[in-house]
Amino acid sequence: MASPNDGQQPGFPAESAAHAPFVDVRRDASGRLAVSFGGDWRIGSALPDLTPVHAALSDKTPQILVLAAPRLSAWDSRFLTQLMGLADLAESRGITVDTAQLPRGVCSLLQLAHAVPERMDTGREPDDPSWLAAVGRWSQWLVQDFRDLLAFVGEATLSMGSVVVGKARFRRVDLLRLMQDCGAMALPIVSLISLLVGLILAFVGAVQLQMFGAQVYIADLVGLGMTREMGALMTAVIVSGRSGAAFAAQLGTMNVNQEIDAFKAMGISTFDFLVVPRLLALISMMPILCLYAMLMGIIGGAIVAVAFFDISVSEYITETLRVVQMRHFLIGLFKGLVFGVLVGTAGCLRGMQCGRSASAVGDAATSAVVTSIVFIVVADSVLTLVFNRLRL
Amino acid sequence: MQPNPDLGETAYIAVRDLTMAFADRVIQRDLNFAVRRGEIFVVMGGSGCGKSTLLRHLLGLQQPAKGAVFYAARSLWESPPSERAAILRKTGVLFQSGALWSSMTLVENVALPLGQFTDLPPGEIEAIARLKLALVGLAGFEEYYPAELSGGMQKRAGLARAMALDPDILFFDEPSAGLDPLSAKRLDDLILSLRDNLGATIVVVTHELASIFAIADNSIFLDAESQTIIATGNPRDLLADSTDVRVREFLTRGRHYRGDRGPDRADEGRV
Incomplete structure (x- = not known):
C-alpha cells in the first residue's frame, strides 16, 4: 500500500x-x-x-x-x-x-x-441492425399510426357532435383564449408572409407577361393565385407551425405531468375538454385568416405592378374585380376550413400520442408540423383536382 | 358482471386474479386483495415493483391483462362506460406530482370537477372550491397558478381537487415523495383526519416507512422479483411476525438482513 x-x-x-x-x-x-x-x-x-x-x-x-x-x-x-x-x-x-x-x-x-450481476431478463435487446427488420417495424408503426388516426377522428367527431346539439363541456374562456392565440396573434406573421407571396407571384409573372406587353394581367395572376391557392396554403403552413406545434406541445406536456390522467381518472373526456375547443378555434379562425391573407397578397401584387410595371392603381383594381369572382374566394375559404381541421387534428393527435419525457414533447411538436404539412399538401392537390374537374 | 361471491359485506374494493403487463412484459400476476370500507390501505414494495401501475388499474387508466377490479361488487372493466364513469366519480386521486391543470388557477382546478358533474350555480361552486382549499391549508392562494407554488403546496392543492366531489374513496400515489419530513408528516395527519372525519376509504401507494407505520390499517407488499403479493396485513404485525426475509428487510431498512447473514460478499479483494 x-x-x-x-x-x-x-x-x-x-x-x-x-x-x-x-x-x-x-x-x-x-x-x-x-x-x-x-x-x-x-x-x-x-x-x-x-x-x-x-x-x-x-x-x-x-x-x-x-x-x-x-x-x-x-x-x-x-x-x-x-x-x-x-x-x-x-x-x-x-x-x-x-x-x-x-x-x-x-x-x-x-x-x-x-456487486449486482447484470440482469439478462430485462427483455430489451440491442437494436436489430437488419434493414428488413427496420422496414417491418416501420410498416407496423404505419399501420398502428393509421389506426390511432381513425380512432382519434372517430372520438373527435362524436365530441363535436355533442357540441352541435348544445352539450359543450369545455369552458368558454378556454375557447376564447385559443381563438385569440390562433387568430389575432397570427395576424402579423400572416400579413408579412402573404404580402411577400403576393410580391413574388407578381414578379415571377410580370417578367413573362412584359414580353407580350401584357403587364396588366399581373392582376389576374395574383388575384386568382392568392384567392384560389396561395392564401389558404400559406396561412395553413403558418398556422401549422404556430398553433399545430403549440397544441402538440401543450397536450404532450399535460400528458407528461399526468394532467391528462387527472382528467381521465375524474371521468372528464379529454376530447370534450381539450380537443374540441382547439378544433373549434382553428375551424373558426382559419377562414378569417385566409380571407385576410388573400387581401394582403393582392395588395402585395398591386405594389409591384404600380411601382415597377407602370400600371395605375385603378387599372389594377378594375382588372382584379373583373377576373376574381365570388366562387374563387369561396374555394379558397373552403380550402382554409379543411386545412384548419387537418392542422388541428394533426396537432391534437400528436399531443395525445406523446410519450412521457421532455424529448417526447419535442418529437410530438415536430411530428405535428410534419404531419400537418403532409396532410395540407395532399388535401390541396386533391381539392385542386376536384375543383378543376368540376370547372369551378 | 356478476357480484363476486367471496367478497364480504365489508369489501369495498376487491381485486381478483389481476395480472398487469406492458405488451409482453408482465409486471405482477394474479393479485388478490380486498380493501374494507373506511380503512387506510397501503400498497408497499420496492421501486419498480408495479405499485403505481396497480393504482392506474384501480383508477381505470390502464386495462388489466387479466382479472378484474370490483367496486362494491361491480366490475370496473366489465361495466358499460356510463357505469364505469359513475364508479370513478366516487373516487378521487392525488397523483405523485399533484398533476394540477397548469393553465388554471387553484380555485379553477378545484371548481372544474364541480362544474362538470353538478348543476350548482357558479357562486356556490366557487364557495365550495374555496372551502376545500381552506381545508388543506391553502386559503389565500386561490388565484395562484400551480407553477407558482412549492411542491408541498401543489400536493395539498391536488388533494383539495381530489376531494372536490366528496369522494368515498381517495387514492394517493407516493404522497410523501419529494416532501421534507415535516410536510410529509402533515400530509399523513391530513390523510388520517380524512378517514376519521369524512369516513373515506383511502388507498395509499408508498414506500415511505414512516408513513406506512403512521397511517396503515392494512397493507399488501408487492415484490418485483416474484411478481406477486408476498405479504398482507397491518405493517406493525408484519414487522413483528413476518418470517419473509424480503418483507423484514424492507420494513427494517435492511438491518435485519445484514444482521442475520453478516457481510454478504465472501470474495472481497477479488474482481
Whole structure:
C-alpha cells in the first residue's frame, strides 16, 4: 500500500504529481504475472500502450494476475475501466485475478461494479441492425399510426357532435383564449408572409407577361393565385407551425405531468375538454385568416405592378374585380376550413400520442408540423383536382 | 358482471386474479386483495415493483391483462362506460406530482370537477372550491397558478381537487415523495383526519416507512422479483411476525438482513 501522500484518492492530484502514466509487466517462474501501474491515470492523460499486458496474458498463460499500483499518483473512472478490461480478459482465460495490492478506493469501487450481476431478463435487446427488420417495424408503426388516426377522428367527431346539439363541456374562456392565440396573434406573421407571396407571384409573372406587353394581367395572376391557392396554403403552413406545434406541445406536456390522467381518472373526456375547443378555434379562425391573407397578397401584387410595371392603381383594381369572382374566394375559404381541421387534428393527435419525457414533447411538436404539412399538401392537390374537374 | 361471491359485506374494493403487463412484459400476476370500507390501505414494495401501475388499474387508466377490479361488487372493466364513469366519480386521486391543470388557477382546478358533474350555480361552486382549499391549508392562494407554488403546496392543492366531489374513496400515489419530513408528516395527519372525519376509504401507494407505520390499517407488499403479493396485513404485525426475509428487510431498512447473514460478499479483494 502506498502512503496517503502518493495521491491515492480520485480527484485533484498534488501539484507536482503530473507524472506520465506507465505500466510495468513482470513474470516470475511460478506462473504469476505481476502488472503494476504508476503515474497519472485519468481522463485527459495519454495512456500507455496496454498490448504488452494483453500479449503476456495470451501467450504461455499465467495462473495468477497480480494487479498493483505502488506509484500511482492520480486515478479516476478511466483507470477503473482499464482494470476491468484486463480483469475480464484474464477471467475469460481462466486466470485468477488478485487485486489486493491496489489502493483501497480502487478495490471497493471494483467490487461495487461487480456487486449486482447484470440482469439478462430485462427483455430489451440491442437494436436489430437488419434493414428488413427496420422496414417491418416501420410498416407496423404505419399501420398502428393509421389506426390511432381513425380512432382519434372517430372520438373527435362524436365530441363535436355533442357540441352541435348544445352539450359543450369545455369552458368558454378556454375557447376564447385559443381563438385569440390562433387568430389575432397570427395576424402579423400572416400579413408579412402573404404580402411577400403576393410580391413574388407578381414578379415571377410580370417578367413573362412584359414580353407580350401584357403587364396588366399581373392582376389576374395574383388575384386568382392568392384567392384560389396561395392564401389558404400559406396561412395553413403558418398556422401549422404556430398553433399545430403549440397544441402538440401543450397536450404532450399535460400528458407528461399526468394532467391528462387527472382528467381521465375524474371521468372528464379529454376530447370534450381539450380537443374540441382547439378544433373549434382553428375551424373558426382559419377562414378569417385566409380571407385576410388573400387581401394582403393582392395588395402585395398591386405594389409591384404600380411601382415597377407602370400600371395605375385603378387599372389594377378594375382588372382584379373583373377576373376574381365570388366562387374563387369561396374555394379558397373552403380550402382554409379543411386545412384548419387537418392542422388541428394533426396537432391534437400528436399531443395525445406523446410519450412521457421532455424529448417526447419535442418529437410530438415536430411530428405535428410534419404531419400537418403532409396532410395540407395532399388535401390541396386533391381539392385542386376536384375543383378543376368540376370547372369551378 | 356478476357480484363476486367471496367478497364480504365489508369489501369495498376487491381485486381478483389481476395480472398487469406492458405488451409482453408482465409486471405482477394474479393479485388478490380486498380493501374494507373506511380503512387506510397501503400498497408497499420496492421501486419498480408495479405499485403505481396497480393504482392506474384501480383508477381505470390502464386495462388489466387479466382479472378484474370490483367496486362494491361491480366490475370496473366489465361495466358499460356510463357505469364505469359513475364508479370513478366516487373516487378521487392525488397523483405523485399533484398533476394540477397548469393553465388554471387553484380555485379553477378545484371548481372544474364541480362544474362538470353538478348543476350548482357558479357562486356556490366557487364557495365550495374555496372551502376545500381552506381545508388543506391553502386559503389565500386561490388565484395562484400551480407553477407558482412549492411542491408541498401543489400536493395539498391536488388533494383539495381530489376531494372536490366528496369522494368515498381517495387514492394517493407516493404522497410523501419529494416532501421534507415535516410536510410529509402533515400530509399523513391530513390523510388520517380524512378517514376519521369524512369516513373515506383511502388507498395509499408508498414506500415511505414512516408513513406506512403512521397511517396503515392494512397493507399488501408487492415484490418485483416474484411478481406477486408476498405479504398482507397491518405493517406493525408484519414487522413483528413476518418470517419473509424480503418483507423484514424492507420494513427494517435492511438491518435485519445484514444482521442475520453478516457481510454478504465472501470474495472481497477479488474482481
